[in-house]
Amino acid sequence: xxxxxxxxxxxxxxxxxxxxxxxxxxxxxxxxxxxxxxxxxxxxxxxxxxxxxxxxxxxxxxxxxxxxxxxxxxxxxxxxxxxxxxxxxxxxxxxxxxxxxxxxxxxxxxxxxxxxxxxxxxxxxxxxxxxxxxxxxxxxxxxxxxxxxxxxxxxxxxxxxxxxxxxxxxxxxxxxxxxxxxxxxxxxxxxxxxxxxxxxxxxxxxxxxxxxxxxxxxxxxxxxxxxxxxxxxxxxxxxxxxxxxxxxxxxxxxxxxxxxxxxxxxxxxxxxxxxxxxxxxxxxxxxxxxxxxxxxxxxxxxxxxxxxxxxxxxxxxxxxxxxxxxxxxxxxxxxxxxxxxxxxxxxxxxxxxxxxxxxxxxxxxxxxxxxxxxxxxxxxxxxxxxxxxxxxxxxxxxxxxxxxxxxxxxxxxxxxxxxxxxxx
Numbered sequence: 001x002x003x004x005x006x007x008x009x010x011x012x013x014x015x016x017x018x019x020x021x022x023x024x025x026x027x028x029x030x031x032x033x034x035x036x037x038x039x040x041x042x043x044x045x046x047x048x049x050x051x052x053x054x055x056x057x058x059x060x061x062x063x064x065x066x067x068x069x070x071x072x073x074x075x076x077x078x079x080x081x082x083x084x085x086x087x088x089x090x091x092x093x094x095x096x097x098x099x100x101x102x103x104x105x106x107x108x109x110x111x112x113x114x115x116x117x118x119x120x121x122x123x124x125x126x127x128x129x130x131x132x133x134x135x136x137x138x139x140x141x142x143x144x145x146x147x148x149x150x151x152x153x154x155x156x157x158x159x160x161x162x163x164x165x166x167x168x169x170x171x172x173x174x175x176x177x178x179x180x181x182x183x184x185x186x187x188x189x190x191x192x193x194x195x196x197x198x199x200x201x202x203x204x205x206x207x208x209x210x211x212x213x214x215x216x217x218x219x220x221x222x223x224x225x226x227x228x229x230x231x232x233x234x235x236x237x238x239x240x241x242x243x244x245x246x247x248x249x250x251x252x253x254x255x256x257x258x259x260x261x262x263x264x265x266x267x268x269x270x271x272x273x274x275x276x277x278x279x280x281x282x283x284x285x286x287x288x289x290x291x292x293x294x295x296x297x298x299x300x301x302x303x304x305x306x307x308x309x310x311x312x313x314x315x316x317x318x319x320x321x322x323x324x325x326x327x328x329x330x331x332x333x334x335x336x337x338x339x340x341x342x343x344x345x346x347x348x349x350x351x352x353x354x355x356x357x358x359x360x361x362x363x364x365x366x367x368x369x370x371x372x373x374x375x376x377x378x379x380x381x382x383x384x385x386x387x388x389x390x391x392x393x394x395x396x397x398x399x400x401x402x403x404x405x406x407x408x409x410x411x412x413x414x415x416x417x418x419x420x421x422x423x424x
Contacts, residue, residue: 129219152371210294234324237251286331332393363396
């Protein structure tokens with residue numbers, strides 16, 4: 001049922017993209033079998049997830065075959081002077097394992113290998129689905145609501161403007177580091193997922209809940225909010241644009257990051273048909289929050305890495321002008337609500353889980369409503385609404401931690417030593 005629902009969703013998204021003259025997620029994925037992939041690291045990460053169901057001997061063979069195929073592709077591209085890239089070999093290996101599962105495996109082994117292939121392909125397809133969603137938002141939502149968020153952000157002290165100046169002061173080293181962290185968020189998720197799923201090969205089964213599920217659900221549900229609350233971000237609405245989109249021609253004013261926008265009654269503004277309306281909520285913040293949550297039960301190095309990725313992602317989203325501060329608060333609440341819903345579904349819905357999901361949903365909805373209809377009040381009373389926003393986010397964090405602690409298995413008490421007779 002899950003496979004049929006996923007396939008139906010991808011077909012519907014493909015049809016919607018074709019209506020606007022855009023390649024859909026299935027077409028984009030099929031092209032990477034031959035043409036240069038957008039992210040070779042992501043394809044190898046997806047192959048790594050698939051290899052969790054293989055033996056060590058099979059893993060070495062899979063990696064060798066993938067590298068060999070990539071070497072051939074690189075040589076051909078070099079000979080014809082085409083765009084250099086890698087990752088085709090990893091995709092070929094994943095697809096080859098699907099064929100092997102259907103033709104050479106039976107019973108539980110076939111199901112396990114197909115689950116591994118599906119997990120790897122879902123990671124890549126989720127990225128393609130997100131890209132298609134972003135293109136659709138730019139075509140279907142000509143008006144953006146950036147002035148509302150820019151006004152509401154005064155309650156938090158305009159953090160994007162502040163962090164933008166700090167990142168610029170760090171020079172190229174800090175900028176390149178944050179850009180790499182921001183771009184390779186999916187690879188960080190795979191590292192955490194590999195640790196969570198490390199026992200799949202030995203136990204021949206997947207755990208009930210892991211990071212990849214949360215990651216994918218956030219990526220599927222989040223863009224629906226983009227359609228409700230289309231926002232392009234500070235660098236596009238109040239800066240010079242980036243990546244060849246937007247720019248001063250469409251910007252409301254050239255203010256970011258030196259001059260915070262003045263407080264004035266907001267209104268929707270017209271923007272171009274290229275820039276994604278992907279700010280509310282900040283899904284990079286939601287994904288980084290999910291990575292942080294799932295890394296808590298790992299070794300110390302993994303916990304430090306999860307903490308670093310969360311802090312660096314928050315810094316990058318603000319420092320590059322991709323998001324407002326209020327986007328990040330909504331992203332944290334969104335991620336915790338999704339995570340609570342998935343864990344409640346796995347455990348069986350009970351009162352605590354329902355209350356947690358309902359509370360997170362209510363807070364998220366209240367944030368969206370306040371950003372849309374109370375931005376002037378938030379800007380003119382920052383010492384009231386700023387702490388209220390932070391308190392709302394902190395309350396969701398508190399409820400989540402309190403609820404999930406009740407779900408953790410309690411350790412059995414240590415046996416008490418038998419009393420020994422005192423020697424005479």
